[in-house]
Amino acid sequence: MEYSEKVMEHFVHPHNVGKIEDADGIGEVGNAKCGDIMKMYLKIDDGIITDVKFNTYGCASAIATSSMATDLIKGKPLSEALKLTNKAVVEALDGLPAVKIHCSVLAEQAIKAAVRDYYDKNGIEYDEAQFHFNETHEHGVEE
Amino acid sequence: MKVYADNAATTKISDTALNAMMPCFKDVYGNPSSLHSVGQNAFHAVRDARAQIADILNCKSDEIYFTSGGSESDNWAIKGTAELMAKKGKKHIISTKFEHHAVLHTLKYLEKNGFEITLLDVYENGIIHIDDLKKAIREDTALVTVMFANNEIGTVQPIREIGAVCRERGVLFHTDAVQAVGHLPIDVQNDNIDMLSMSGHKFHGPKGIGALYCKNGIRLPNLIEGGAQERNRRAGTENVPAIVGMAAALKEAADNLSENTKKLCEIRDRVIDGLLKIPSSRVNGDRTARLPGNVSMCFEGVEGESLLLYLDMVGIQASSGSACTSGSLDPSHVLLSIGLPHEIAHGSLRLSFCEENTLEQADYIIEQVPPIIKRLRDMSPLWERLQKERGNA
Numbered sequence: 224m225e226y227s228e229k230v231m232e233h234f235v236h237p238h239n240v241g242k243i244e245d246a247d248g249i250g251e252v253g254n255a256k257c258g259d260i261m262k263m264y265l266k267i268d269d270g271i272i273t274d275v276k277f278n279t280y281g282c283a284s285a286i287a288t289s290s291m292a293t294d295l296i297k298g299k300p301l302s303e304a305l306k307l308t309n310k311a312v313v314e315a316l317d318g319l320p321a322v323k324i325h326c327s328v329l330a331e332q333a334i335k336a337a338v339r340d341y342y343d344k345n346g347i348e349y350d351e352a353q354f355h356f357n358e359t360h361e362h363g364v365e366e
Numbered sequence: 367m368k369v370y371a372d373n374a375a376t377t378k379i380s381d382t383a384l385n386a387m388m389p390c391f392k393d394v395y396g397n398p399s400s401l402h403s404v405g406q407n408a409f410h411a412v413r414d415a416r417a418q419i420a421d422i423l424n425c426k427s428d429e430i431y432f433t434s435g436g437s438e439s440d441n442w443a444i445k446g447t448a449e450l451m452a453k454k455g456k457k458h459i460i461s462t463k464f465e466h467h468a469v470l471h472t473l474k475y476l477e478k479n480g481f482e483i484t485l486l487d488v489y490e491n492g493i494i495h496i497d498d499l500k501k502a503i504r505e506d507t508a509l510v511t512v513m514f515a516n517n518e519i520g521t522v523q524p525i526r527e528i529g530a531v532c533r534e535r536g537v538l539f540h541t542d543a544v545q546a547v548g549h550l551p552i553d554v555q556n557d558n559i560d561m562l563s564m565s566g567h568k569f570h571g572p573k574g575i576g577a578l579y580c581k582n583g584i585r586l587p588n589l590i591e592g593g594a595q596e597r598n599r600r601a602g603t604e605n606v607p608a609i610v611g612m613a614a615a616l617k618e619a620a621d622n623l624s625e626n627t628k629k630l631c632e633i634r635d636r637v638i639d640g641l642l643k644i645p646s647s648r649v650n651g652d653r654t655a656r657l658p659g660n661v662s663m664c665f666e667g668v669e670g671e672s673l674l675l676y677l678d679m680v681g682i683q684a685s686s687g688s689a690c691t692s693g694s695l696d697p698s699h700v701l702l703s704i705g706l707p708h709e710i711a712h713g714s715l716r717l718s719f720c721e722e723n724t725l726e727q728a729d730y731i732i733e734q735v736p737p738i739i740k741r742l743r744d745m746s747p748l749w750e751r752l753q754k755e756r757g758n759a
Contacts, residue, residue, distance in 0.1 A: 255709035255712075258697065258709070277745075278747045278750065280668070280746035282669050283671055283675050
């Protein structure tokens with residue numbers, strides 16, 4: 224197993240680490256039993272993600288995918304953030320080992336969970352299908 | 367500072383071993399089966415190496431079979447005994463829950479082929495209860511195989527007692543001693559061992575070489591058919607340099623055993639005491655009945671792979687039994703076998719020392735680990751949750 228330079232870069236110096244105390248949306252996915260939990264905090268202004276932070280418990284690729292995923296949605300409209308796929312995160316990181324693909328799935332799910340939380344808190348209606356994912360966090364999900 | 371602390375994974379070859387090997391590439395390059403002088407020189411080198419290893423383990427030369435390493439020795443001893451005993455209608459094997467995969471997967475294979483396997487509990491301290499073994503032995507028990515010392519948590523089994531029980535009940539006893547040979551005093555006669563697996567690269571010998579001690583009278587089926595090497599049981603031209611290197615490394619380890627043990631225990635205990643000051647940390651397995659160079663600990667709220675990669679950044683090489691380092695989804699079966707919950711087992715760290723490590727390095731580890739744990743905990747939602755649950759936040 225080998226990590227790309229990009230993964231190591233984001234693992235060693237992760238971007239957007241931390242919490243947003245007055246976050247507009249918070250999403251937490253994963254579980255301790257599986258060894259990875261991601262928590263995303265979003266600050267949203269006029270449909271734009273003005274700030275994003277994460278806290279992650281997990282391996283190097285969990286931290287690197289969190290970092291990359293937050294980079295990819297920062298400053299973007301919600302509609303675009305919702306379209307972010309795990310595959311795009313993997314590509315941006317120049318690939319992940321096969322056994323680590325589930326980390327990228329978690330990153331995608333964490334963003335969606337945070338957006339849904341924002342919608343719920345603000346009484347914004349949404350199409351449930353947009354958030355169709357298994358919150359119990361499946362390992363071994365391939366690209 | 368550079369600190370290689372992953373000696374349970376593999377060791378650096380010693381100068382003594384390397385120097386012993388070099389002539390085998392350049393001058394003693396003959397085939398030990400050849401009758402001419404060049405071949406005979408190689409024959410003598412292998413013969414002397416075998417005698418040296420036999421002497422250290424206190425067995426006869428012809429009870430040592432060279433193999434490619436620990437896994438091969440384990441496979442041969444277990445599958446071979448199974449085949450042998452099945453002919454007598456004995457198809458039950460006893461082992462432990464936390465064996466190396468070379469043993470566990472071999473047992474799984476046998477289970478698929480009609481054998482019944484009993485895996486003994488190793489309890490919280492990582493040591494079996496002799497009474498459990500006594501109760502598990504049946505009329506049809508073919509073999510008891512219990513590892514000498516565990517590769518992850520370093521706990522040492524009461525091998526002599528286990529062997530005594532097996533002798534009394536007329537059951538063959540094999541031990542995977544890959545982590546123990548060269549690190550603990552072993553006397554196969556005194557310790558009542560019928561078969562023992564060892565591997566050269568765990569005690570500063572070369573990789574790709576190991577041995578199986580198999581007591582005379584146990585007619586293990588041939589492992590590789592072909593030439594007459596290894597008493598006709600494992601054919602193939604001997605790996606002369608590796609055999610000579612392994613013997614030289616073992617001799618050096620045996621000669622320095624008490625001195626090394628003293629030094630390693632000091633390093634080990636200093637590191638354990640130092641790292642236990644980190645809140646929510648624990649030692650895995652018995653603190654005293656463990657390998658002199660093994661430190662195995664868990665830190666709550668962090669994940670082992672991240673910890674070991676950050677440690678690598680500051681020059682410390684270690685290992686972890688977290689799921690993420692094994693390529694599987696579960697943390698190591700060893701950590702689960704001693705009753706650790708998944709979320710704690712994910713935060714494991716193993717440091718395994720050799721005599722080249724120093725107390726200064728121990729201090730460096732004690733200095734480097736806490737800030738890394740803090741950094742990981744600061745970004746860990748699990749740690750945050752644990753703190754809230756405990757009313758610390």
